[in-house]
Each structure stands twice: as structure tokens, then as C-alpha cells.
Amino acid sequence: MIVLAAAAVFLTFQTFAASRTPLPFIPKAVQKAEEGHAKVMRRNHMNLMFHKRDQTVRKGIRTDLNSLKGCVACHAVPGPDKQPVSFESPQHFCRACHDYAAVRIDCFSCHTSKPPGGEDLAVK
Amino acid sequence: MAAGSKITYQEINASPGFYLGLGIAGLVALTGLAAAYFMESNGHHVTGMNNQIVWGAPHVFAIFLIVAASGALNVASIGSVFGRTAYKPLARLSGLLAIALLVGGLAVLVLDLGRPDRLIVAMTKYNFKSIFAWNIFLYSGFIAVAGVYLWMMLERRMNKYSGAVGLVAFVWRLCLTTGTGLIFGFLVARQAYDAAVFAPLFIALSFALGLAVFLLVLAATCALDNRPLGDDIVRKLGRLLGVFVAALLYFVAVQHLTNIYATEHHGVERFILLEGGVITALFWIGQIILGGLLPLVLLFHPALNKARSNLYLAAALVVLGGLAQLYVIIIGGQAFPLVLFPGMEEKSSFFDGVVSTYSPSFPEIALGLGGIAIAGLIVIVGLKVLRFLPASLQGERR
């Protein structure tokens, strides 16, 4: 069921963007990622995040790939004032899909949802 | 005595008393849930708890219910493990009450967590050195064992196993209360705790509280459902309660004498016994006089213990005394400052060296009462749908 639903969501995003079904607006990332990143992340981001957060918190492994900070920075969405929006905004990268799928996430009750440095980061 | 198999058990009637009880308990339980939601959405700063007193009124109520739960099962054990046939008719109610009280207590404990939404974490990730983790198993196991025990008693074909299961239940409940007592007993950091006597102290407390609650629930049910309740059984329970209260006072004396003997602990004892304000008052007036000595007089004085109302009064006082005792242990133990530098005076912006004050807020008390109400709901519904209580507890006339 879950796989089917995920596949359905995936397909809708990809193919039927112009159909009458209301769709989430997926913001573009700041930087170009490696090939296949989006595909892997769409299905597995939660597992990867769980795995890597444990590595970071418990073992002190802090590569760029382990960094939630990295995700948030690259996927920053500029608001009306050209500054990255926080999770308060429905435009926030994570919310765009999670609101649509009605899946609650818990990350930003502790983590900041804005990229590090705030105004220092250029959002194109 | 009549053989056990002759007893007729009956559900309670859908009387006005039943609906009244259901209504009140439901309302209080809902208020408790609303209070928990309020605390959760605002954060614990809306409570009387803070970073000095991190466990407050909810923990007093929760531990009261958990301790009473294990004690409530004793009545069944006395019947089936110790072979006292007079207690046999009460065994089923004893099992039901034990489960209900434990569920109520756990509800309070869980709803007070900082992140109750993460209960699943507590159920899936265990640190086996943690007494809390042991307790998760002891509590869920207790509900299972008490459930099986009830089944053995309710199902005629299974009656023959009720003695064996009852023995398991009795041992389990001793372990459970030991685990609850050791939450405090194994805390090396705090002056008021760090003593193994907390294990037997909590067991004695559970015997007294469990029986007192049982007596009150039995009396109320029989009164509201118009069931005869014989003097004989009430007097038996009363005498037993007196013995348990005396045992409890003994362990309290040991607990404090140990500390009074050791100079190191004079500070905390002076605080609890002499200079602690509310805590001292609760200890002497609430716990010792009203919750201990007065019930002993009511239960053992030959002129006073004839009147049944005095026995019920004694049970109610034991309940209040138990609440006072847990308040003194939990709040008093935290209010006395940690000693970082023995023999020195300490001062800081984080209230080092200062006795902390605590006043319970409405949501905390509402949550605690909500737990009692949840236990009440389970008992009322249980009595209505299954045959937990004999039609008559008149006993034999002599």
C-alpha cells in the first residue's frame, strides 16, 4: 500500500503536473545535486536521515552528507523578502510535500528550519 | 464457611448511582486529558514544576496509584495464596481494582512526559540499567499477570489454577513495588533518597494504600448497588489495615532514624522534620498523625472500631496520609538542595544551596485526579459488564 501510494505520488509529481489534481509546489534546490539524488531521496530520505542522525549524534560523524544543515541550506526557499523562509511558511521545502501528504514531521521543534547564517546565504 | 463455588457473582445494576459514578468519573477524566493537552501544548512552564522541582503533583498521584494498584491485589492473594477463604469472594474485585489503578497511574505518568507523543520510543528502545525501563516491564507484566489471574478466577474450568497464578501475581507485585521504591532508593545524588529501605517502605505503603482503597471502593459499591456487606468482612479488612499501617510507620521510622544517625544527612532531616514549612507540616500532621496514628486508634480502639464508619474514616485517612507521604518524599526530596560541596555554603543564579518552593498548579492536579477518574471508570465499567462482585457479602450469621 505504502509503496503504491508513494509511487502514485511520485508519478503525479512527474507526469500529470498539468492535470486538474491539486499538486504540491516543489521548490527548486539552490545547487545542482548528483544524478539520482532526487529519486533516492524521494523514497528514502527518512531512513537516510534516521541513520545519519544517529551517526552524527552518537559517533560524531559530521560529513556534509550527514548534515541536516546541508539539506536545509541547499533546499532553502526565498520568501517575499528574499530571505529563506522557516518551517512556519507553507513554502518551506519540507512542508511543501509533507503538508500535501499529511505527514507530520518533528525535526523543527528542535532544529532550526532556516539555513545557517540566514542572510549570509545567497538564495538564487 | 460456605464453599467458594456457592458464591453467586453478579454485575452491578444500571442504577442512578451507576450513572452518577460514570458521569463524574468521565467528567474528571476528560478534565485531566484537557489539562494534559494544555500542559503539552504550552510546555511545562504553565505548571508549578520547574528546573528545581522537576517531578510534581502528577508524579505524586501517579506513584500513589501505582503503589495502591500493587496493594489492591493483596486481597486476592490473601484468599488464594494464603488460603483465607473469607477473602475469596473479594478476589475478583481485587484483581479488577489492581489493573484499574495501575492503568490510571500510568496514564498520568505518560501524559506528564515532555514528549508523550514519543511513547513508542519508550516501548521500543530500552536501557536495561534504568529502573524506569525495568518498571515498564514490571508494569505491563503486572497487568498481564493480573489479567490472567482474573481469568482463572472468572472461568470456572480454570479455577483450579488460580492458586498458582495467584502466587505468581503476588511475587510479581512485590517486585513491582520494589521497582517503584528503587526509583528513589537508587538515586545516589540526592540526600533524601539513596537508601535501600525505600523498597520495603514502598511495599508497606502499597499494602496499606491498596487495602484502604479497596475497602473504600468495596463499601461504596455495596452501598450504591444495595448489596449487603457483612460486619465480619469489614472488620477483618479493618484489622488487616491496622497491621499494614503499623508496618508502614515502622519503615518510616527506620528510614528517618538511618538518616538522623548519620551526621551527613542531618541537613535533609532537619529540613523534612523541623524546618521545611509545608513539607514538615505534611509529614507530621498529614503523614504521621492523620495518616498513621489516628487510623491506628480508629482501627484498634475497642470502643471506636465497632462503628463501621470509623473503619471507613480510617481507610480514607490512610489514603490522604499516603498522598502526603508521597508528596513529602517526591517534592520534599527535591526541594532540599543538592550538596555539591559538602560542608560549604553554595550560591548561584541556578538556585544552588537554596531550598526550592513548589506549589502545584491546577492542570497538574486535574491531571492527577484524571488518573484516579480513569481508574474509577475502569472499575465501574468492569463491574457493570462482568461478574466481579458477589450478590451478597453478608457472610454467615453466628
Next chain:
Amino acid sequence: MSDNDNIARRKILGGIAGMAGVSLASGVTLFSFAGAKEPGDAVTSKVRWGMLIDAGKCADGCDACVTACFKENGIGSTGRPESDPQWIRKVEVRDPKSGATKSLPVMCQHCAEPPCVDVCPTGASFKREDGIVLVDKHTCIGCRYCIMACPYKARSFVHEEITDQKTHAPRGKGTVEGCTLCVHRIDAGGTPACVEACNDTSGGAMLFGNLNDPMSEISKRVAKYNTRQIRADLRLDPGIRYRGL
């Protein structure tokens, strides 16, 4: 700001470590930066981070370490001091017999045998291989048992919602927190903010280093001088040591 500094520092350090790896036989470290690790390496018990605090140099009334910690980790005041978290505090200790006073900072003592780790039901309270005691807020259920168990009053419960956290210091309502020894700085090869502030602006009363490396400055001083751990009678072997108590 400090985030960018950290990223920069980490990149530079990574570079240094890389170069060292090329030019030296593996396992040989020439600079006394014992413990500097690559971002991808897991921490090991070869390192035991610790601190030596010289109460003789800690000025009465100076709270540079506290201010630096609160700034670094985004700890603000809500005007409710009873429920506000404090990761580090200045404690004034007075001998009632002689009247002599000492002032010293107290934070998580990063015990080798931490009672908070013992009592935590979910294992959220844990000790890293390198001796840093932390709360994994992902699995903390907010039961506060660790606060009950800590002899140092080092842990705080977050009583209200927090917004605008520092990127490197996630904090949130309903969980327990405490001094992390600035683990984010340590993993990037830096020193805790309190130590840095004490060295920069104050008397240099705080020294941070690897207690497992006999050649480190902290080990040398611990070997040379008479130092004490708070509540040493509990045998928890804290990583924070004090001199001149």
C-alpha cells in the same frame, strides 16, 4: 556567523589532516592536536575530553564563560529563572567556618560513570566514546529522571517552545538538555566556547584537552598539580577537574 566560521575551520582542518596523512606515516601526529579527526571518522575512546578549571584564577563576579555558552548555544532567558535552562553557572562556595569564598563555573561534569546515563529508560542520555555525555533529543521522552539522578544539577528541562535555535545546537520543548562540551566545535577541532571566552577575555582559568594523552597540556597539569573532582566521593570520575578548591 559562528556557523560559517565553523564550516570554514572544519574545511581547513580537514585539509590539514589530509596533508598530514600524505606526508607522515599513519598514526604519527606531530602537532599536539591530539583528537583532531576527519569529519567522517567516528569518535574513539583513545580520547577522553576533559577540562581543568583553576578556581584561583576564576574571578568573583566574572561570568564570561556563562555568557559565551549562552550565546554559542542560543540559550535565552524567558524571565522565568526557575524554569529557564542553565547549561553552565557560576557557583559561589563559602566556607562557613572561615568565611573564605571561591567562585567557579559548574556545568555537566562529563562523568566516566554518569548516573544520568544509568537511569535513562530509552538510552537517550548517553556517553560518547570520547567521554562527552549528551542527550540524544531524538529519543528523549522528557521523563526528567536524569535530572533527578544528576548530582551536579547539570541538566535542564525545556519548559517552553524555542524558536530560532542555532544550527549547531538543536533545542526543543519537552526534552532535557545540558552542556554538550560544545561537541560541534570539538568535532571540528575547536575548543568549547566557555574555555575560549575565559582565555580571550578573562583570567584563563579554563583549560580544555585530552585527558588520555599524557603529552597534552591538561594531562601534564593534572599530573603536576593537586586537582579535585566535585563530589569525588561518588566515584563517578568526572572529566571536569578543579584546582584550588
